[in-house]
Amino acid sequence: MVLHYEDNNLTAAREDVPRPAFRRMCQDITHGHERSTGIPVRGCVSVERERVYRLPRDFVEFQDALVMAGGGIFVEGAGVLELAETDAPPLEPAEVERVRSRTARSRVDRAEEGRPPAGPRRFGWLSASAAPYRPGNKHRDDEEWPHLIAMIKARAAGRSWRGIAGDLNRRGVATARGGRWSEQGVKGSVANPAWWGGRILNGALVKDPATGEPVIGRWDHADEARDGVGYETWVAIMDGVRAARFRRGVDRPGEISPGAAAPPRTYLFSGVLRCGRLNDLGEICRSRLCGNRATGRNAKYGDYYRCGDPNCKGVGRRVAAVDEFLEGLVLDHLDEHFAAGRPEPVEWRGEGKLAGLRQARHDVEASITAGAASWGDVGGLLLRLGRNIESLEGERREHSESRRKDLRGWRREKWGGMAVSEKRDVIARVLRSVLVLPVPEGASDKAPFDPDLLRPSWCRDAPSASRAFRGGRRPVPCPGPE
Numbered sequence: 371m372v373l374h375y376e377d378n379n380l381t382a383a384r385e386d387v388p389r390p391a392f393r394r395m396c397q398d399i400t401h402g403h404e405r406s407t408g409i410p411v412r413g414c415v416s417v418e419r420e421r422v423y424r425l426p427r428d429f430v431e432f433q434d435a436l437v438m439a440g441g442g443i444f445v446e447g448a449g450v451l452e453l454a455e456t457d458a459p460p461l462e463p464a465e466v467e468r469v470r471s472r473t474a475r476s477r478v479d480r481a482e483e484g485r486p487p488a489g490p491r492r493f494g495w496l497s498a499s500a501a502p503y504r505p506g507n508k509h510r511d512d513e514e515w516p517h518l519i520a521m522i523k524a525r526a527a528g529r530s531w532r533g534i535a536g537d538l539n540r541r542g543v544a545t546a547r548g549g550r551w552s553e554q555g556v557k558g559s560v561a562n563p564a565w566w567g568g569r570i571l572n573g574a575l576v577k578d579p580a581t582g583e584p585v586i587g588r589w590d591h592a593d594e595a596r597d598g599v600g601y602e603t604w605v606a607i608m609d610g611v612r613a614a615r616f617r618r619g620v621d622r623p624g625e626i627s628p629g630a631a632a633p634p635r636t637y638l639f640s641g642v643l644r645c646g647r648l649n650d651l652g653e654i655c656r657s658r659l660c661g662n663r664a665t666g667r668n669a670k671y672g673d674y675y676r677c678g679d680p681n682c683k684g685v686g687r688r689v690a691a692v693d694e695f696l697e698g699l700v701l702d703h704l705d706e707h708f709a710a711g712r713p714e715p716v717e718w719r720g721e722g723k724l725a726g727l728r729q730a731r732h733d734v735e736a737s738i739t740a741g742a743a744s745w746g747d748v749g750g751l752l753l754r755l756g757r758n759i760e761s762l763e764g765e766r767r768e769h770s771e772s773r774r775k776d777l778r779g780w781r782r783e784k785w786g787g788m789a790v791s792e793k794r795d796v797i798a799r800v801l802r803s804v805l806v807l808p809v810p811e812g813a814s815d816k817a818p819f820d821p822d823l824l825r826p827s828w829c830r831d832a833p834s835a836s837r838a839f840r841g842g843r844r845p846v847p848c849p850g851p852e
């Protein structure tokens with residue numbers, strides 16, 4: 371065995387789970403060697419084929435790779451499979467499909483019949499139990515219920531998600547999983563129509579097809595008379611949520627909403643800045659700071675970065691001052707570490723192969739046109755060539771993208787011409803984080819910006835290692851302000 375490809379803990383049965391090692395293996399088989407070492411790769415050995423592919427899509431990709439390699443071999447257990455010659459997936463993809471639709475089907479059934487949804491326990495309801503038998507999410511948890519109702523009422527009264535989460539944590543109320551409340555957690559509980567008996571499936575409220583009324587589930591839910599909140603309360607809350615999304619201009623990316631203000635700004639150091647204040651629990655907060663647009667009477671101070679963690683009183687800093695200072699640091703760092711050297715001059719390994727395939731496709735098409743071959747004879751071949759060409763073209767695009775991101779040979783003049791997203795890419799590749807310390811007690815609000823309160827931590831990756839800047843970490847997108 372010369373090379374080992376392993377997608378740890380990744381299922382091979384789901385379309386939406388990317389399998390990087392599987393892809394790399396297919397590419398290496400296609401090219402006949404491993405990318406960085408050049409070790410020849412002529413096939414694949416696996417204890418069972420299900421470890422390699424389960425989806426028809428993966429089967430086709432794997433088979434194409436073996437064929438392109440010119441008779442690559444696949445050994446399963448002790449036997450050689452003639453995969454390159456067969457044209458049908460040897461296992462039933464229908465089985466995968468069947469399991470998937472069975473799960474989806476039962477979800478729909480449960481919702482339409484108003485049965486309590488399966489899944490993890492929701493805050494406010496009791497979990498499932500075997501003896502005595504009790505389904506989960508059906509019966510009220512009398513201890514949590516008043517807190518859930520209080521959350522709903524607070525939101526309906528205009529309190530922020532952050533404020534509600536902070537209150538819960540201060541009162542020592544734990545989430546369903548025993549943790550601390552976050553803004554998202556509170557929003558998740560209050561926005562879920564389960565508390566009044568409703569259910570959302572595929573983005574829409576489940577309604578009775580005959581009456582158009584929401585289906586009320588057969589689980590304990592709020593009672594307008596007893597709890598003082600109900601369906602109408604929920605509708606009002608959700609209208610507020612939609613209005614806030616609309617104002618921020620984040621509703622439906624791509625859809626232009628006429629009433630929306632300017633698109634949300636992206637700030638250079640959002641997500642890189644971390645909060646350095648001790649939070650309510652006595653820990654350094656370390657939450658990511660997000661940029662906020664200054665509005666109203668604060669507009670004259672300019673946009674600001676702010677910690678939005680519900681357990682923290684927060685730190686804030688003006689964007690203009692922070693950006694100017696940190697931009698200078700980043701540029702100096704780039705000059706010092708990346709100006710020397712030049713980008714890795716590695717050419718993509720597949721140029722010859724791609725040219726060959728294009729020529730082959732051209733020849734086959736020409737022979738059809740000339741009447742030397744019929745479509746029936748070579749149609750399958752053309753389809754395969756098309757797929758091969760497409761996958762190699764994709765690989766070449768990825769290659770040039772990763773070269774573009776190589777910082778070696780850096781020139782400061784580039785910076786001015788870069789878009790904010792490109793600058794953020796560069797920043798994320800050199801700057802791990804910047805801790806923002808709170809302004810000391812007693813310092814005036816008007817005190818000038820103090821760069822000593824920013825503590826940068828740089829990425830340690832040596833620029834000489836070719837792997838250092840592949841797959842650089844991206845800053846996690848910040849949720850918008852609300």
Ligand SMILES: [Zn+2]
Pocket residue numbers: 645646647649655656657677678679682683684685
């Ligand atoms: Zn904080």
